[in-house]
Amino acid sequence: PRFTENSRLSYNKQRAPATSMASFELKEKMAAATDDKMAATDDVTYDVVIVGAGLAGLSTAHSLLKTDPSLKVLLLEARDRVGGRTVSLPLKVAGGGTENFDLGAQWVGLSQHHVLDTIKELNMDIYAQRYEGKKISQIGEYRRRKFSSGAATPGPLLARLEYKLFMWKVDRLSEKVPMEDPYSSPLAYELEAHTVASYAAQNLWTQAARDAVEQSVKAVYGTDASRLGMLFFLAYTNASGGSGQLYGIQGSAQEFRVKCGAQQISKNLAKVVGHDKILLSHAVTGIDQLSQAGVILVRYRESPPCDETSGAVPIGVVTSEAPSKVVRAHRVVVTAPPNLMRTLSWSPPLHRLKQFLCDNLQMGHLYKFIVTYDRAYWQEKGLSGEIYSTGGRKVTSECTTGPMCEAYDTTTNDGSPAIVGFFTGRYAIEWTQKPKAERAAAVVNNLAQFLGIEEMKQYIDYEDKMWGTDPWTGGCPVTYGTPGTLFSMPYIRSPHHGVHFAGTETATIWMGYMSGAIQSGQRAAIEVLAHLRPGLLTEKQRCEATRTSKLREPFLAQPPSAVTWGRLTLALAGASIAVAATYWGSVGRPIDLLHRLCSHAQQ
CATH class of the missing domain: 1.10.287 (Helix Hairpins)
Structure with a gap:
């Protein structure tokens, strides 16, 4: 193992923490370089143009430039910031100041080597997620239950036993379903028609155990078990190293947090790559590989700024489409999620099976809230702050249940008390329609009800991000497969002539997480280098570069x-x-x- 048990609480303590750069400083530096770059893009042919400046795009650029600093690389980002699905915003905290909190991806685990290696390389720190104290579970029934360790399980003894046996079966089956090609599994034909809900109904007797499966699915994928394909569920579990890595805190993907916020990884990568290589507020609209022999034309236009939490364009900002511009490149890497790739114009058209995935993979609805307090009331009561729920009683006629699916103690490393939690699935879509003030009132009432602490209604600040309204993501945390879609899954990462693909959806290890995004960027960089600088790759890397092009045929035949x-x-x-x-x-x-x-x- 790369890390010892003792390293869990002392990881990188001897390193100096990376200096935090405020978001506006980064934007100013990038904006200052924009005018010079805009003049240059009309008459420069880049070696590589990367679509997106999230973790996948920045990791691609970083890997390329580490191998050959002379490469001409340009990143086009639709947002007015770097980071993609990681974003850290300031909230008011106890003492009258502000601190940054993550409203996107937040946690890392010790088995996520790609993100941990990047954090080390950038001289950043992580610290342990707090989990000491009693946890609260409200699954199915409205009565809350306290428990001491692990992830949430249903209340009745038979249901708990059933749920544990079911998850053990999931782990055993997932070993046979690789994310690289789920349909190559001998289980594919049998399970491809199932949703997680239908498979659970077939294998579980108690409603409480089925409710626990529903809660687990919503918390990880941001969708309902009745929509998530069972085969995708197993492949995703395989890519994460087992269900124990996905749920709970200890030994899981939620074990550590990043100092200064997870978006700081992208900000620091942007500094290493070079701000002059990143164009913010420029959305790609199409990719043309037929107009000029040997050169790819990437069409883009300036995009208006959006409110970070609501996704709305500020009042007074002109939203009419800006004139389209073109940049030339020898190779292109696209890091947009599949649900956005289908909005681009492609010449030639995407392979029919890649297009099928773009049209049919669905983006999850896992939306996040942060509430700050003057005191950690839950800690004073011996509680960890963890809540696992199926929503509880409905608090408004327009919404099926209460807003909360999960919550955790997100007290900062400097000791500012706060709770982080999630709206998920169909209920998240319902709560998106409510004003923020109404969502805030419902959340703090939920917290007071579940924790049994009336003081939870007295908060300092509240913020949430409804990712489904974000025009450059359309949801969070990841796209998922419904029944009948995974026969073409290998095409999600296969090159399209001179265009390569990255992004956490294309990862084969820790898909859906920051580590998966970084892995995908490093893999895409190797594919590009195999064409532009093959002599700089090892034999192992050259073999890896061809792996995504070796596709199994036929996909439509029954095993x-x-x-x-x-x-x-x-x-x-x-x-x-x-x-x-x-x-x-x-x-x-x-x-x-x-x-x-x-x-x-x-x-």
Whole structure:
């Protein structure tokens, strides 16, 4: 293991913490370089143009320039900031000051080597997420329950046992479903038609256990179990190293936080890459590989600034489309999520299976809130601040339940008390329609109800980010597969002629997390270098560069095992009907017998 147990609380303590740069300072430096770059882009052909300046895009640029600093690289970012789905905003805290809090990706775990290596390289620090104290669970039933350790489980003993056995089965099955190509699994044909909800209904007796599965799905994927494909669920679990890595705090992806906020990783990467190589507020609209031989034309236009939390364009800002501009490149890396890639114009068109993924992968709805307090009331009561809920009682006629799915203690490293939590799935979409003041009132009332502390209603500051209204993401944390979509999953990362693809959705390790975004950027950089600077790669890297181009065919055929068992099932069904017809009086109607046989086969 790369880290020892003792390193959990002392990781990098001997390093000096990275100097924090305020967001406006970064924007000023980049804006100062913009005019010079705009004049240059009309007559310069870049080696690589990268679409997006989030963790994936910046990691791509960083890897390219580390290998060959002479490469001409340009990043085009639609937002007026770097960071993508990481964003840190100041909130008022106890004592009258402000501190930055993460309203996007926030946590890292010890098995997420790509992000931890980057944090080390940038001379940054992490610190432990607090988990000491009793936790609160309200799953299915309205009564809250306290427990001491691990992730939430349902209340009744039988339901807890069922849920644990179900998650053990998920871990065992996930080992056979690789994220790189989920449909290569022998389980694919059987499970591709299932949602997590339908599979849970088939394998769980108690409603409480099914509710616990529903809560777990909402907390990680930002969608309902009735929408999430079972095959995707297993592949995602595989890419994370097992369900134990996804839920709870200790030993999981939520074990550590980044000092100065997770967006600081992107800000520091931007400094290393060079602010003069990043164009903010410039949205790519199309990619043309046919107009000029050997050169790719990337079309873009200036994009208006948006309110960071609501996604709205400020009043008075002109929103009419700016004139389109063009930049030339030998290679392009696109880091936009699939739901945004379908909005670009492509010449030639994307491969039909890549286009199928862009059209059908759905973005999750996991929206985040922060509440700051003058005192950590929950700590004084011996509580950890962790809450796991299916929403609780409805507090308004327009919303099905209360707003909260999960909450954690997000007290800063400097000791400013705060709680972070999430709206998720269909309920998040419902609460998006409510004004922020109404969401804030519902959240603090939920906190007071679950923690049993009336003082939770008296807060200093509240902020939330409804990621579904963000025009450059359209949701959070990750796109997910519904039933019937994963047969073409390898195409999500396969190159399209001279265009390569990165972004956390294309990761094969820790997909959906910051570590996955960085892994994807490093992989895309190797693919680009294999064309532009092959002599600088190792033999292992050259082999890795061709991996995404080796696609299994055909994708639409049934696995042989499924065909064989399907024929056997039909033969047995036919024989059963014949027997039923012969012994009509003794066995009942043929259809009843067939139903019984199918039930036994499923068991």
